[in-house]
Amino acid sequence: MTETWIILGASSAIARAFARQQAATGARLILAGRNHQELLEQAQDLCLRGAPEADAAEFDIRNPGTFAPIIDLAAQTTGTVNAAVFVGSMPEQADIDRDPDLLDTVVLDNFTGPAHFLHALAPLLEARGKGTVIGIGSVAGDRGRLGNYAYGAAKAGFHTYLSGLRNRLGRKGVQVITVKPGFVDTAMTWGIEGMFLVASPEDIAKALITATRKRKNEIYTPWFWRYIMLIIRNIPEFIFKKLSI
Amino acid sequence: MRWKTTTYSGWGNHLRATGQLARPEKTALLAPLLADEPAPAIGNRRSYGDACLNSDGRAIDMTRLDNLIGFDPDSGTLHAQAGVLIGDILDIFGPLGWMPAVMPGTGFVTLGGAIANDVHGKNHELTGSFGQHVASIELINQAGDIETITTETHPDLFRATIGGLGQTGVIASATLRLARCPGGTIAVSERRMADLDAFLDAFHGSTATYQVGWIDMGARGESMGRGILEEGSPAEGRFAKPRKLRAVPFTLPGFAINRLSVRAFNALYLRRVPKSGRERERPLRDFFFPLDRVLNWNRVYGKRGFQQFQCILPDETAPAALREMLDLISASGIASPLSVLKRLGPGRAGMLSFPMQGFTLAVDIATKKGSNALLAS
Known part of the structure; x- marks a missing residue:
């Protein structure tokens, strides 16, 4: 039975690595993103790397009108439909402080946009009674930190949404995985001060594949972030509010 | 950006x-x-x-610009972005019957890097250098103009770009003529070589597609220049699943590579191959990229790292010059576990390319007191 993966935000570094690893196992791919030309090149690359088919679909998380055609495309396939959500944006907290309107786009890009899409996709997944949804959250969503709390709040909202979606879809045999990556070596973190324990997109992608195979609910990746965040979550608030980590 | x-x-x-x-x-x-x-x-x-x-x-x-752009399965012509790794090309196209005609000792080099250094492999005598298998290059010049160059359209610029270390512009993508890949293995014969003369004679007498020699740099006197000659020919064995890589997790202290550890390594390495030699089939990656099985192996040389000395010697002067160099290196007491002797043919694709007909010696030398003096001599 063929697997079809809808990849939202397909040209991000982690998504590219993930799509390649899926292509190598013979999965069919639907690449959704804003830059059509880039996606066409990526689709060609994935076909040469083993995907039986790869489509480039117009998609903008801020434009719900772009969602239905992607879901229709997936509905036409036989076999298992899966989705991985890599979209998101992370403006500097300082920029948000200057222009609070950015709060709306941060929440839209990281939380309500992906939730809208997954809500539209859910009936198809329920009808098929199988498949996996991977939602990329962030360790930033585990606690509101001075330097990044708008982004963190949006990711926290997404985590809670995914938890509820897991509750709903799990009853129909669909797996929902919440992924909380630490720092990853992508264009988003390139050249930013203060990065440590940076993981490669390929390693993160590999962890996603393993989590899918093992039907995990929630993963931190790389794994040690579970323990780093355990500590950070357990710092008492009266101390935490004075820290700037 | x-x-x-x-x-x-x-x-x-x-x-x-x-x-x-x-x-x-x-x-x-x-x-x-x-x-x-x-x-x-x-x-x-x-x-x-x-x-x-x-x-x-x-x-x-350029490592993130690594899309495969197009492939013609009839002619084996591959168009890919410069960041694609040579080892990935082998993994992806090997099972389809094609592989890079020339591969250096590691699969972690990019396509762009292989062109910019006009790299050679273990089959240089027969197949020539990497650049000889490049059909066209998409080059971006300083003004940001993109131009596709070939040996016909821009003979000088093309030859200056191959082996040109990136000085003519940025290689965005290139079209490569792949070679036939009959199977997933190489039939390898390994023989011990008693001394330098035996080594050079064996190279002259070899007709194998792939030839590479490892020299025990610690050996002096009568056994100076002893080592192992590996000869390989494409075989039709099955393609191996990629194996799990090991890594050197951190930079070792600078003294890890010393006379004793290297002497022990060399002695073990030599004895790996029985006196009577051995024949076996090895997966492509294990044969072409033996060091890739240990990621970050450069860390064993410590913080100060190492330098590689490599020279090319014409056939006439090779025996005497090699003897002199082996003398110098072994007398210096600076140990090198990885010293490679190869035979090169006349093939070269760029103006500044390294290869010419003869023998090439490559010696890894840890950065230590005296290593610069040795390199200078």
Whole structure:
């Protein structure tokens, strides 16, 4: 039975690595993103790397009108439909402080946009009674930190949404995985001060594949972030509010 | 495009540069980046020395621009972006019956880097250098203009770009003529060589596609120049599943490579192959990229790193010159566990390419007291 993966935000570094690893196992791919030309090149690359088919679909998380055609495309396939959500944006907290309107786009890009899409996709997944949804959250969503709390709040909202979606879809045999990556070596973190324990997109992608195979609910990746965040979550608030980590 | 100020080095970790690097992840960013701020491209930094370093300047890291663009299964012509790794090309196209005609000793080099260094492999005598199998190059010049160049359209620029270490512009993509890959294995014969003369004679007498010699640099006197000659021919065995890689997790202290440890390593390495020699079939990757099984192996040389000395000697002068060099190196007491002797043919594709007919000796030398004096002599 063929697997079809809808990849939202397909040209991000982690998504590219993930799509390649899926292509190598013979999965069919639907690449959704804003830059059509880039996606066409990526689709060609994935076909040469083993995907039986790869489509480039117009998609903008801020434009719900772009969602239905992607879901229709997936509905036409036989076999298992899966989705991985890599979209998101992370403006500097300082920029948000200057222009609070950015709060709306941060929440839209990281939380309500992906939730809208997954809500539209859910009936198809329920009808098929199988498949996996991977939602990329962030360790930033585990606690509101001075330097990044708008982004963190949006990711926290997404985590809670995914938890509820897991509750709903799990009853129909669909797996929902919440992924909380630490720092990853992508264009988003390139050249930013203060990065440590940076993981490669390929390693993160590999962890996603393993989590899918093992039907995990929630993963931190790389794994040690579970323990780093355990500590950070357990710092008492009266101390935490004075820290700037 | 964000520029990252960082300290980086080549594979030898000996010389370092501090400068700004950009690493575009989208093709469309590349030409504007160059028009905005001309900078040379660097690949996966597998060259030992300073080829990839631009101290106090800028460079463009090409490793994320690694799409395969097109492939013709009838002619084996592959068009790919410069950041694609040679080992990935082998993995993907090997099972389809095609592989890079020339592969260096590691699969972690990029396509762009292989062109810019006009690399050679274990089959240079028969197949020539990497650049001889490049049909066209998409080059972006300092103004950000993209031009596709071939040996017909731009003979001089093409020959200056191959082996040109990125000085003619940024290689965005290239078209490669792949060679037939009959199967997933190489039939390998390994024989012990008693001394340098035996080694050189064996090379002259060999008709194998792939030939590479490992020299025990610690051996002196009568056994000076002893080692192992590996000869390989393509075989039709099954393709191996990629194996799990091991890694050197951290940089070892500088004294890890010393006379004793290297002597022990060399003795063991020599005895790996029985006196009577051995024949076996090995997976492609294990044969072509033996060191890739241990990631970050350069860390065993410690913080100060190592330098690689490599020279090419014409047939007439090779025996005497090799003897003199082996004498110098073994007398210096600076140990080298990895010393490779290969036979090269006349093939070269660039104006500045390394190869010419003769023998090439490559010696890895840990950076220590006296190592620079040795290299200078």
